[in-house]
Amino acid sequence: xxxxxxxxxxxxxxxxxxxxxxxxxxxxxxxxxxxxxxxxxxxxxxxxxxxxxxxxxxxxxxxxxxxxxxxxxxxxxxxxxxxxxxxxxxxxx
Numbered sequence: 142x143x144x145x146x147x148x149x150x151x152x153x154x155x156x157x158x159x160x161x162x163x164x165x166x167x168x169x170x171x172x173x174x175x176x177x178x179x180x181x182x183x184x185x186x187x188x189x190x191x192x193x194x195x196x197x198x199x200x201x202x203x204x205x206x207x208x209x210x211x212x213x214x215x216x217x218x219x220x221x222x223x224x225x226x227x228x229x230x231x232x233x234x
Contacts, residue, residue, distance in 0.1 A: 146171050148171075148228070148229045150170070151170050151225075151228055151229065151232055152167065152225040153167075155170075155224055156221050157221075159184070159220065159221020159222075160217075160218070160221050162184065164180050164181065164221050165179070165180030166181070167225060168180060171228060171232055173228075195207070195209055195210060195213070
């Protein structure tokens with residue numbers, strides 16, 4: 142018999158782990174394995190692509206482009222929060 146997981150705990154795990162680059166852990170905790178793995182792998186792919194773009198942009202602009210990291214900062218903070226809220230809503234229904 143599977144026990145019911147708390148939506149608030151899953152949301153907090155998703156947000157905190159996501160801020161450390163491990164988005165999808167809350168979904169794994171809640172039992173949504175496929176979505177959790179997809180988010181975990183997908184988040185690292187997105188981070189890799191953004192890092193490569195930032196590196197290329199910094200080379201092209203001779204270092205001034207490194208300031209573009211501030212354009213990606215909101216994504217780093219908002220994505221885990223939105224993911225956590227979606228998870229909580231999904232578990233509450």
